[in-house]
Amino acid sequence: MCREEAGVMVLTYNCIRSSVKELRVGLLVVGSVALDSVETPFGRVTDALGGSAVYISVAASYFTAPIRLVGVVGNDFSRSHIAFLEDRHIDLDGLQVVKDGKTFRWGGRYHYDLNSRDTLYTELNVFEKFDPVIPKGYLNSAYVCLGNIDPLLQRRVLERVSKPRLVVGDTMNYWIQHRPKDLAETLKVMDVLIVNDAEARLLTQEPNLIKSAKRMIEMGPSIVIIKKGEHGALLVTRDTIFSAPAYPLENIYDPTGAGDAFAGGFIGWLARTDELSPENLKRAVIYGSTLASFCVEQFSVDGIRDLTYLKIQDRYRSFMELSRFDER
Amino acid sequence: MCREEAGVMVLTYNCIRSSVKELRVGLLVVGSVALDSVETPFGRVTDALGGSAVYISVAASYFTAPIRLVGVVGNDFSRSHIAFLEDRHIDLDGLQVVKDGKTFRWGGRYHYDLNSRDTLYTELNVFEKFDPVIPKGYLNSAYVCLGNIDPLLQRRVLERVSKPRLVVGDTMNYWIQHRPKDLAETLKVMDVLIVNDAEARLLTQEPNLIKSAKRMIEMGPSIVIIKKGEHGALLVTRDTIFSAPAYPLENIYDPTGAGDAFAGGFIGWLARTDELSPENLKRAVIYGSTLASFCVEQFSVDGIRDLTYLKIQDRYRSFMELSRFDER
Numbered sequence: 162m163c164r165e166e167a168g169v170m171v172l173t174y175n176c177i178r179s180s181v182k183e184l185r186v187g188l189l190v191v192g193s194v195a196l197d198s199v200e201t202p203f204g205r206v207t208d209a210l211g212g213s214a215v216y217i218s219v220a221a222s223y224f225t226a227p228i229r230l231v232g233v234v235g236n237d238f239s240r241s242h243i244a245f246l247e248d249r250h251i252d253l254d255g256l257q258v259v260k261d262g263k264t265f266r267w268g269g270r271y272h273y274d275l276n277s278r279d280t281l282y283t284e285l286n287v288f289e290k291f292d293p294v295i296p297k298g299y300l301n302s303a304y305v306c307l308g309n310i311d312p313l314l315q316r317r318v319l320e321r322v323s324k325p326r327l328v329v330g331d332t333m334n335y336w337i338q339h340r341p342k343d344l345a346e347t348l349k350v351m352d353v354l355i356v357n358d359a360e361a362r363l364l365t366q367e368p369n370l371i372k373s374a375k376r377m378i379e380m381g382p383s384i385v386i387i388k389k390g391e392h393g394a395l396l397v398t399r400d401t402i403f404s405a406p407a408y409p410l411e412n413i414y415d416p417t418g419a420g421d422a423f424a425g426g427f428i429g430w431l432a433r434t435d436e437l438s439p440e441n442l443k444r445a446v447i448y449g450s451t452l453a454s455f456c457v458e459q460f461s462v463d464g465i466r467d468l469t470y471l472k473i474q475d476r477y478r479s480f481m482e483l484s485r486f487d488e489r
Numbered sequence: 490m491c492r493e494e495a496g497v498m499v500l501t502y503n504c505i506r507s508s509v510k511e512l513r514v515g516l517l518v519v520g521s522v523a524l525d526s527v528e529t530p531f532g533r534v535t536d537a538l539g540g541s542a543v544y545i546s547v548a549a550s551y552f553t554a555p556i557r558l559v560g561v562v563g564n565d566f567s568r569s570h571i572a573f574l575e576d577r578h579i580d581l582d583g584l585q586v587v588k589d590g591k592t593f594r595w596g597g598r599y600h601y602d603l604n605s606r607d608t609l610y611t612e613l614n615v616f617e618k619f620d621p622v623i624p625k626g627y628l629n630s631a632y633v634c635l636g637n638i639d640p641l642l643q644r645r646v647l648e649r650v651s652k653p654r655l656v657v658g659d660t661m662n663y664w665i666q667h668r669p670k671d672l673a674e675t676l677k678v679m680d681v682l683i684v685n686d687a688e689a690r691l692l693t694q695e696p697n698l699i700k701s702a703k704r705m706i707e708m709g710p711s712i713v714i715i716k717k718g719e720h721g722a723l724l725v726t727r728d729t730i731f732s733a734p735a736y737p738l739e740n741i742y743d744p745t746g747a748g749d750a751f752a753g754g755f756i757g758w759l760a761r762t763d764e765l766s767p768e769n770l771k772r773a774v775i776y777g778s779t780l781a782s783f784c785v786e787q788f789s790v791d792g793i794r795d796l797t798y799l800k801i802q803d804r805y806r807s808f809m810e811l812s813r814f815d816e817r
Contacts, residue, residue, distance in 0.1 A: 273696060274696035275696070276696075368601060368602035368603070368604075369602075369738075369739055369740075369741070370719065370737075371737045371738070371739050372739050375739075389720060391698065392717060392720035392721070393720070393721075393732070393734075395737075402737045402811060403811065403812070403814070404721070404734035404735070404737070404811050404812050405812075405814075406721075406732035406734070406812070407732070409699040409723075409730045409732070410697075410699070411697055411699050411700050411703075412697075413697070434817075440814070440815065441817075443813075443814040444814055444815070444816075444817060446814075447814055477816070478816070481814070481816065483730060483731065483732050484731070484732050484733075484734070484812050485771075486731070486733075486768070486771040486772055486774075486775055486809070487768065487772070488772075488805070488806070488809065489762075489769075489772060
């Protein structure tokens with residue numbers, strides 16, 4: 162990073178800055194770890210590996226290391242799930258295992274168009290009293306991704322981690338409606354907010370998505386991403402608007418986790434490249450979209466269970482093909 | 490078009506083909522001419538110039554000439570509207586004026602998010618018995634754009650025009666639901682079908698838009714465009730899928746006519762360039778999106794009343810900026 166001129170190292174601002182950066186490493190992921198039972202028009206799974214921290218970590222694991230997961234499970238959490246996450250080089254020091262508890266379970270059924278779903282049951286179990294304890298070794302994390310949990314807990318995590326380079330956070334309807342004050346405080350300390358279009362409209366009471374994104378920027382985060390499912394995603398900053406296409410999948414088997422896989426691909430790419438320019442943020446959005454597109458092609462985490470960097474690059478290029486046009 | 494080699498004209502296949510092409514010129518537009526009364530959260534207009542043939546012709550007039558309009562109005566159709574269309578170099582030989590009739594009128598109110606609307610009234614008037622008579626001088630038209638009218642009338646137009654280079658057609662929920670057989674016959678003779686996402690799903694009974702587009706291609710048109718409003722548009726052929734972004738407008742004053750302005754910009758560009766390669770079809774989709782984006786910025790046709798080619802080029806480039814990302 163530091164420039165050498167005529168054999169002499171020139172200490173530029175960026176050079177000094179990058180030396181400081183080196184003190185902070187890795188990606189911290191905080192969120193739910195769950196066992197999901199999902200029905201879609203294409204099939205069903207029972208007690209399959211899920212949860213925001215899992216989808217985020219697995220998606221990000223194709224780009225960067227170490228990934229440090231903070232979450233909680235019960236003693237019913239299968240050893241094979243642990244082994245899979247460890248195989249993906251995900252550090253599980255921060256995964257609390259409650260000996261006499263049961264893992265968070267969610268059951269849902271998607272409608273025929275896959276754009277809406279009914280929650281059949283939610284058993285919070287050990288997740289109900291989740292207190293994200295950050296292991297000492299995680300405190301120097303450079304990147305932080307906060308899955309969709311109580312905004313108060315999200316903020317508590319940030320109070321513990323010392324000055325990360327970038328904080329990406331998610332939220333959902335429930336917190337917007339029931340915990341607006343806590344959410345408002347948490348938004349002030351997030352750099353990137355990732356929401357879907359319905360959440361954006363609910364949070365800002367503004368139907369126009371561009372205006373909605375700008376209002377969210379006024380609430381704190383300097384970067385807002387609005388996920389629009391089959392219509393792609395929008396990246397909005399004070400200076401940039403970027404419209405990312407959706408990958409044209411003919412068969413979507415299970416939309417569960419797509420948003421978290423997006424967040425994982427997004428922050429994974431940023432952690433890998435450690436560059437926050439507008440051009441690199443756009444690439445990160447496409448990597449996020451890429452991981453989300455793989456995710457929905459199979460049930461649970463199977464779509465992102467054993468990808469290769471080559472496969473990811475191929476799909477990235479398909480996204481380019483899909484949206485490229487020229488002047489004449 | 491023909492190549493000269495060592496002073497001798499070489500008659501290539503393309504050269505001969507382009508000579509044949511020259512026998513067919515101009516863009517024929519058939520559709521409604523209307524007086525619209527529209528209410529949106531931003532204001533209202535009464536008896537403003539509208540109708541599919543008007544929006545298509547005006548949008549296309551920035552790209553190509555001659556444009557030949559076929560439609561019908563009553564004796565209440567203002568002289569100033571005629572003057573405006575003539576100023577745009579739109580040939581009105583095919584505009585029937587029914588002496589003792591009234592012009593088609595439509596009244597609608599858009600909801601606060603502008604994505605849905607109520608029809609307040611529809612007075613078909615002279616449009617009820619519209620029989621598109623094609624003047625002799627129009628019969629050699631190279632490009633044909635069929636606005637949203639009875640599919641039987643659309644087909645009748647095509648029976649009269651001799652072998653156009655390209656036929657672009659629109660349809661709507663009403664014909665899909667009430668005239669499926671006539672529509673099916675007409676689709677067989679259309680090259681490009683332009684519909685919105687709801688119409689695509691209704692026509693094919695398929696929620697997935699990519700699958701839906703492929704089914705529509707099986708119905709006849711080799712090119713299908715699905716307009717998705719604030720989410721842009723999809724172009725689908727047997728070999729190509731192209732995802733065009735929507736222009737990020739913060740204020741949409743009146744969505745009326747956006748779809749027709751899209752069709753006009755699309756076919757206008759193709760008529761101008763007379764090239765149907767995949768790359769040029771993509772450009773045409775962006776020019777269509779460009780004209781639609783100008784259209785919704787003001788009421789009635791005001792947004793596309795006096796554009797310049799420079800303004801259009803500028804916005805085309807904004808579309809590029811909006812969707813461009815690179816590899817690394």
